[in-house]
Amino acid sequence: VNGEAQEEGSEAAAAIEKDETTTVEFEDDFTSKPGTLEITKTIKGDVTPEEAKGLLTFEVKTTVTEDGQEVEKWVGHDGKLTAEETKLILAEHFDFDQETGKYTLKFEELEAGEYTVIETDKDIDGNDVTVTYKVNGGDSQTGEETTAAVEGGKTTTVEFEDDYTKKAEAGKGNLELVKTIKGDITEEEAEGALTFVVATTVTEGGAEVTKYLKADGTLTDNAEGANITLADFAHDEGSDEYILKIEDIELGSYTVTETTKDIDGKDVTVTYSVDGGEKTEGTETTAAVEDGKTTRVEFQNDYENENTFDKKVLRVDPKTQEPLAGAVIQLLDEDGTVLKEWTSSDETPEILEGLKPGRTYTIHEETAPEGYPKAPDSKVVLKKDGSLDEEKSDVTEADDGTLLLTEPEEPEETFDKKVLRVDPKTQEPLAGAVIQLLDEDGTVLKEWTSSDETPEILEGLKPGRTYTIHEETAPEGYPKAPDSKVVLKKDGSLDEEKSDVTEAPDGTLLLTEPEEPEETYEKQILRVDPATGEALDGAVLQLIDEDGTTILHEWTSSSETPEILKGLKPGRTYTVHEKTPPKGYPRVPDRKLVLKEGGSLDEEKSDVTEASDGTLLVTEPEKPEPEKTFNKKIFRVDPENRKPLPGAVLQLIDEDGTVLKEWTSSDETPEILEGLKPGRTYTIHEKTAPEGYPKTPDCKLVLKDDGSLDVEKSDLFEDEDGTLLLTEPETAPKTGSFELTKTIKGDVTEEEAEGSLIFIIKAENGKYLSKDGKLVAEEKNAVLTLKDFSHNEGTNKYILKITTGETGKYTVTETTKDIDGKTVTAKYTTTVNGNTSEQKAGKNASVEIRAGKACSVAYENTYKNTTTEKTYKIRVLRTDPKTGKPVKGAVLKLIDKDTGKVIDTWTSTDTPHTVEGLEPGHTYIIHEESTPDGYEPAPDFTVTLDENGAIDKARSNVVTNTEGVILITKPKDGDEEEEGSKPEEEDDKPVVKPDDDGKADDKDKDSSSSSTSSSSTSSSSTSKSPRTGTSSTSTRSSTTTKEYTSKGAETGDDTNAAIPAATALAALMAILLLLRKKKQQNAE
The missing domain is CATH 2.60.40.10 (Immunoglobulins)
Incomplete structure (x- = not known):
């Protein structure tokens, strides 16, 4: 302008003066300016720097116009364009940065234009490679060639990365640990000081467990056995880098922790990075191992000699x-x-x-x-x-x-303070108030009109001086604020003891009229476990005001006593912040806490949980469960005979109108509607009706959380097997059927049973289902007895059928009255759509009555006479069959023969084992679970006690010594009866055959009364294990040979068929021995 110095810009200001000429000169310089092209190369994976340097080359070329023709030029080693094809070799022309691991080649003063950068040689024998590039820090692309625009005065960057990392197996990944050690430390010191632990979480048996990765890639439960030391790493002599590559491991998230032992006299700083990311100070990080990829975790330790x-x-x-x-x-x-x-x-x-x-x-x-x-x-x-x-x-x-x-020198004598006129409740600024600042002698120092945007600044206030803020005129609709005193301390802060004006957190003075005292409330609060709801110790928690910075209260949680938060104001948004979580728990995210007028929790504005007693519960969110989906089959059927109809074109429509599926109905195979979400309202739309049928109106389809049809929200219905039936709605069934069955077994008469049982069927809404299918409000009007059931004389089964339109969920309860002298065992099963549940013990059964479906509950009660409350004990000793001495180490069990319940389990010693609490008349089995070395398993023995607690020999097959101890034995492997041994004459007694109740017939009592316990007759018997149900044959030494009729025999089980045969064989042997003895006497 007027010949002054040049300035850069496209706009100039010029003054035109009277009788003068003003000149403005613009100059546009279109001269092409050179730029800079910077190429960087990063090499990763399983190659050495020497291999990379010798084999990697680049070309950089562009197209220029010469004599009107476009010709191709290459960038030479000196950065000048040349017509000769030029190779840029990594080892010769690039600079290497040891710290970053990057190779860099920079061409400065390069002509502006578009250049093509090509990595021409990248293959290294035996290695796969992936080449990626970025231009000017943009997104990473795969390829060996890219274009880059060089602009005048600017630097264009092209970054290439070659990854020679070995690819993992399909469904597996690699984890590469890199350790760099720098500073004042020797290799020996480092190798003795560093270990690593790599942990992950897997699911076993439905539960999450922690596993530890070993250096060989296997997982173990033992953390100590999985310690990885620097000895496991590959290391080149003289290098400060150690590398361990763990290949083909399971996919997932791994936590890598470095354990750094202190080295006397040295400080250490540990940093880590994952896959070349930002370096972070710390000794632990997580790394995701992905399919077919190598995840690289790098730790660096910097040691310094510690001086103080x-x-x-x-x-x-x-x-x-x-x-x-x-x-x-x-x-x-x-x-x-x-x-x-x-x-x-x-x-x-x-x-x-x-x-x-x-x-x-x-x-x-x-x-x-x-x-x-x-x-x-x-x-x-x-x-x-x-x-x-x-x-x-x-x-x-x-x-x-x-x-x-020291303290700083005294501050300046005057200070400035901001002031606002505000609403007493909302604290929002108010406009239109005329306000004065008065000196302590009453002089008006300043007058202004308040703004609702900008505070007024009171300048030059002196510490210790009493000023008055006086409201001359109040804002419209508000009363005048009373005069407020303002006194500052020496440091310029408000002297709250001498002032009566409010100060905001940022120091602004707030002028307002007094507010009616606001009601405040108290709330109890606990830190709890998210799964169990149990209170937890040790969490450090804070209550923060709605400004987000003021900590109103800080406490440590207790598992016994809730903390009390006092002075909470309704409508104010507080934050509950967990500063430190309980040991073993993650930190809870911040929770909002807002109370309503009256002190109750505002659930819409709060995200803290409230217990039934009003206690606030702070916990971390549980892991969301995956969204459930279900499949349902569907037929288009005839409205009268329910037969499937072909040819209907049907659509499944989402609740937003989207057509999810379209199909043509079949008269053979139902269509399967897949991925249906509970609670979502779908529509079945018939686009084209079957030939000869009208179109079915649209039908709603809603599933419950368990995948069953929500009949209340749906207007189509299900077949017995759960298949959806689409037809005219008026033909759909309106009622469901429920059958209650009662089976009575055991020691009870029909009269006793009918007088002792009642049933109650209770709906979810608290009402009761009567025998005529109606819901009633009072329980007494819905009591069902066995007299309401149908019953065929002479059978033990009672049946009650109820047809009702009151569909829904019910609880069926059986109330069993005691019958003197009897015990009862109650079990039940439920049946829905022909599917019967397993039998369960109990008297409460849950069932759902659905329209058009049948369901049932079947109860079974078994009664047993209880003739005595006395119990007795037995003593048992495991012995050697030859020496009769006790045998240690056998694991024995006493089992209830009727129920299969294990009464007691013990390991044999050299003294008898006592089992107490045995009922008379009850049969028990002594079973050898585990046998000492060198012995065969002892066979199963049965024992029954009589009413006086003595062994009932007629119903037992055990051997006892003179002290009444039961002896359990079995011959050793290879032991045989000595040749020539025979029974004593006094043992050749007649065999007693019990009748069906296990007692000897009267006609045999006399002949059997002289039988003693010294018989050594060997009999063969077959026993069935009460645990496995498998039969085993053994040789047993018994006091008296008896023949039993077992329950198994009555039902076709021939397990004990060998007992009569063994008895006959024993008798035959006794006769032969007598004949032999008589023959010897005759010879003498």
């Missing part, structure tokens, strides 16, 4: 610098730990010992010297040589290096 220094410190007067006595001062570590506390002296400085370079210490004045204000906290950071780091410290240092702690 001492510094002297004095508390001094800010003006005279004279030492002051009586100040209580603390030295705090950077985590707030008090390292030292002392009282200052006016003669001798305090010595701060053992200060570490680079560590931030704080000098805190707990108590100021008399007559002085407290000095502000001062930061102390030392350099490596022990001198004060003045940039990072805010303490003064004397010429001799002594630290001087």
